Amino acid sequence: xxxxxxxxxxxxTRVRRGDVEAYNLLVxxxxxxxxxxxxxxxxxxxxxxxxxxxxxxxxxxxxAKLDDPARxxxxxxxxxxxxxxxxxRKRRPETALEDxxxxxxxxxxxxFSLDLSLAVTAALxxxxxEQREAVxxxxxxxxxxxxxxxxxxxxxxxxKSRLYTALDLLKAELSPVNTRPNPRG
Amino acid sequence: MLSTDxxxxxGRADQLRDYVFDELPAGERAGxxxxxxxxxxxxxxxxxxxxxxxxxxxIPDQEIxxxxxxxxxxxxxxxxxxxxxxxxxxLGFASACILAVALVASxxxxxxxxxxxxxxxxxxxxxxxxSQAQIDQAVEKAVARVRTExxxxxxxxxxxxxxxxxxxxxxxxxxxxxSFEMLRKKSTYNDAxxxxxxxxxxx
Numbered sequence: 541x542x543x544x545x546x547x548x549x550x551x552x553t554r555v556r557r558g559d560v561e562a563y564n565l566l567v568x569x570x571x572x573x574x575x576x577x578x579x580x581x582x583x584x585x586x587x588x589x590x591x592x593x594x595x596x597x598x599x600x601x602x603x604a605k606l607d608d609p610a611r612x613x614x615x616x617x618x619x620x621x622x623x624x625x626x627x628x629r630k631r632r633p634e635t636a637l638e639d640x641x642x643x644x645x646x647x648x649x650x651x652f653s654l655d656l657s658l659a660v661t662a663a664l665x666x667x668x669x670e671q672r673e674a675v676x677x678x679x680x681x682x683x684x685x686x687x688x689x690x691x692x693x694x695x696x697x698x699x700k701s702r703l704y705t706a707l708d709l710l711k712a713e714l715s716p717v718n719t720r721p722n723p724r725g
Numbered sequence: 726m727l728s729t730d731x732x733x734x735x736g737r738a739d740q741l742r743d744y745v746f747d748e749l750p751a752g753e754r755a756g757x758x759x760x761x762x763x764x765x766x767x768x769x770x771x772x773x774x775x776x777x778x779x780x781x782x783x784i785p786d787q788e789i790x791x792x793x794x795x796x797x798x799x800x801x802x803x804x805x806x807x808x809x810x811x812x813x814x815x816l817g818f819a820s821a822c823i824l825a826v827a828l829v830a831s832x833x834x835x836x837x838x839x840x841x842x843x844x845x846x847x848x849x850x851x852x853x854x855x856s857q858a859q860i861d862q863a864v865e866k867a868v869a870r871v872r873t874e875x876x877x878x879x880x881x882x883x884x885x886x887x888x889x890x891x892x893x894x895x896x897x898x899x900x901x902x903x904s905f906e907m908l909r910k911k912s913t914y915n916d917a918x919x920x921x922x923x924x925x926x927x928x
Contacts, residue, residue, distance in 0.1 A: 560797040567793050575789040585790060593793055600795065656783050664781075678746060679781045685748055704742055711777045 549609040556604060563603075567596050570613070573681065574620050580676045581624055581669060591627065595620040614683065617691040621673070628669070663713035671706035678703055735760075735767050745774045 548569070554562035574595060579588035598619050606615055664672055670692075677688045688699045737760065743749040744757050761768050 560795055564794050567795070571793050572786060572789050576786045579787060585787070589790055592789070596793055597795075656780060660780055660784055675781065679778055680786075700739075704739065707742065707774065707777060710781065711773055714777055714780050715773070 548612050552603060552606065552609040552612060555600070563600055566612075570616060571596070574616065577617065577676055577681055578620055578624055580664070580680060581673050582627075583665070587627070591620065591623045595623050598623065611690075614687040614690045617677070617681070617683075617687075618693070621691050621693075659714060663710050666713065667706050667709060671702050671709070674699055674702040675706045675710070735764055737767055738770070741767060741771055742774060745771065745778065 546565075548566060551562045551566045555566065571592060575588050575592045578591045578595075579585060582588055582591065595616065599616050602619075606612065664675065667675065673692065674688065677683045677691060678685075683691065685696045685699055688703075689696045692699060694702075737757065740749065740753065740757055744754065749757065761771060
């Protein structure tokens with residue numbers, strides 16, 4: 541007997557025939573990644589969860605429009621990106637998510653206790669939303685530049701520029717932490 | 726395009742970043758690796774980039790606080806046409822459509838052919854009407870002939886059946902008379918034997 545892992549493309553084919561359970565399996569594969577992507581660009585677990593649910597619902601309703609099932613990941617992140625930025629735009633007049641320097645106010649305190657984790661969280665907070673999203677998509681989600689461009693709807697050159705500017709800022713912010721001598725050493 | 730770093734003067738900052746993120750074309754990898762062995766500034770820059778990305782990855786992924794699941798609901802299900810169009814039946818439907826179009830086109834082509842002259846059609850119709858009367862007469866004759874033959878066959882069968890019954894009756898009579906004769910002879914023999922035994926006992 542030959543066992544073969546069920547690919548996302550197989551599940552998408554079943555979903556298109558109306559198989560809801562196949563979609564639940566697909567969701568279970570992607571929900572944690574999408575949630576963490578949204579958590580890192582919004583800073584709010586509640587918002588990240590709501591946006592994740594909205595994103596997966598929208599993906600289900602539009603899955604017939606997905607041209608290439610092999611590109612499900614970037615397509616799903618594109619939906620999540622649109623949902624997040626749509627929410628940002630709706631809230632902007634009422635609750636400023638960005639301060640004067642263009643950085644997002646975290647509405648929940650970071651839950652990491654280590655110094656480095658705090659320093660990284662603080663450094664990410666000081667990036668612009670676009671720069672932070674570029675870092676999240678590349679460093680945490682591991683997308684290629686072409687996929688990042690697909691998710692954000694920007695040219696590859698713009699995505700690279702955002703990422704590398706953010707890296708320079710992060711390198712400057714984190715270098716004291718990185719070079720801090722080990723007290724045990 | 727991107728001049729985001731000016732920490733060193735090699736002008737390979739973007740190449741170094743592409744290298745760190747494994748986005749450098751294969752043809753350029755060997756070149757940058759050779760350069761890194763020769764340029765301390767670039768080697769230091771590479772180390773800092775790696776430390777920075779490693780520091781970023783210190784923040785772990787969080788578990789989603791609530792699992793997302795969907796239930797089957799008519800509102801969100803694709804309609805019957807979408808399900809059909811995305812199913813394997815689409816190919817069969819397309820084939821059936823092509824076949825139907827081919828049949829219609831073929832029928833149109835046949836109907837478009839020039840018709841036979843009217844005189845020939847009339848002749849055929851007249852011939853058909855005369856033949857119908859002959860056919861009716863022939864059918865009557867054939868039916869009568871078949872009935873006569875059937876009657877003869879039935880009579881012959883009945884005659885043969887009677888003869889067979891008579892033969893069987895005669896045979897049974899002969900067999901019965903033979904059985905009686907044999908029974909009579911056997912009875913006579915038994916009486917004689919009994920008589921001889923009685924005589925023996927008496928002696």
